[in-house]
Amino acid sequence: MNIFYYFVLGTLVCIILLATFLSFYFRNRLKNMAGMVLSMTIGMNVGLTAGLLFGTMLQGNLYLSTLLAILAGVIGGAICGLGFGVYAFLEGLMAGLMGGMMGAMLGEMVSTVQAHTLINIFLTLSVSSLLLFPALRIQAKTKEIANRIWYTKPAFAFLILSGMLIFGSQFSKVQVQSESNISNPEDKSQQPSDIQPENAMIRVQAANFLYNPQKIIVKEGEQTSITLDNLDSVEHDIEIKEFPVEKTEVGHAGHGENSPDFHLHAPAKDTTTLVFTPLQKGTYEFYCTIPGHKEEGMTGVIVVI
Ligand SMILES: [Cu+2]
Known part of the structure; x- marks a missing residue:
């Protein structure tokens, strides 16, 4: 409230x-x-x-x-x-x-x-x-009305x-x-925090139907963990359909033939971590699969360098 x-x-x-x-x-x-x-x-x-x-x-x-x-x-x-x-x-x-x-x-x-x-x-x-x-x-029909402003x-x-x-x-x-x-308590001085060099532990906040940061840079072949910190009162996730990775620790999903290569799901007001190693350089778009959220702006990119 x-x-x-x-x-x-x-x-x-x-x-x-x-x-x-x-x-x-x-x-x-x-x-x-x-x-x-x-x-x-x-x-x-x-x-x-x-x-x-x-x-x-x-x-x-x-x-x-x-x-x-x-x-x-x-x-x-x-x-x-x-x-x-x-x-x-x-x-x-x-x-x-x-x-x-x-x-x-x-x-x-x-x-x-x-x-x-x-x-x-x-x-x-x-x-x-x-x-x-x-x-x-x-209303009573009188002439009074005409006199009013x-x-x-x-x-x-x-x-x-x-x-x-x-x-x-x-x-x-x-x-x-x-x-x-x-x-965003720590974000006051931080401009759009694009880059986390040399940092294999990445935190992504989901708040007000937006990811922060929206651009993540990771290194090819380096073991990386992404933690999705969901501050909203609805669930969010991060998904990439095609993203060559080696998964060390499966956070959520990754079953079946049609399943995406990368899927990290955080319930409302909750945090989930996925550990993986990116295998191929490139830029990969990620998004939230909850209906309507992608349209609302829940997209970002992971750049593998
Ligand atoms: Cu979402």
Whole structure:
């Protein structure tokens, strides 16, 4: 848990509380149809936001994140619909269920940084759905409206929503920074650490869906160990399809005819080492075989000199 997650969770709780209050406050001034639209909007947006949040926090445990997200969405939508009768209640309930499910899957699939952007967007949408209460209410037809300064309400809404987006993105920035500080404690002075000359013991970090370093230099014929240090909360590996090596110690895999020449697998928050001797000079591309990770940028090269 970090400050950004607390901020999102706290805001979601406030939205649900406010929506409950507003739905009872405006219940006599909203048509049934408006009540249904409101409970659906709130249920869906809260569900999506909570889903993205839990999906990101609990990456690797889609079951739990889906359950929690559905719970949040259903509570948000159903309670909000309660004031408007059974149709709105059901509408909110189903929308929350769907939003929670979709959000959790999305949070599981996209990277942390992308998820934070999406969380900010959906959180802002959730806040904006609260503004629908006064906007959709039945207004008494008086001349009073003409006397008002017409732009105050839109300007107010714009201020709230843009403030929300900026606020949220500041938090997520702080969090991404603190995460990268934790993951690279020794890297401050170290520029892209390409070269480890004369070093037969190589450490590769996998953090935030990137390898560090992305270029490894090893010597032909020299026994080398590569340690994959996985700091992410999802599994990662290093694989090279064709790489002439002599394996001293098999870390993982290397069975069967179609198996790659080099495969090093590290579970979430874990470290695995593979000892091998490169047999042929050249440049070999390595990558992560977990679906989507290579596309995300989990590639690098081993240069044998
Ligand atoms: Cu990976």
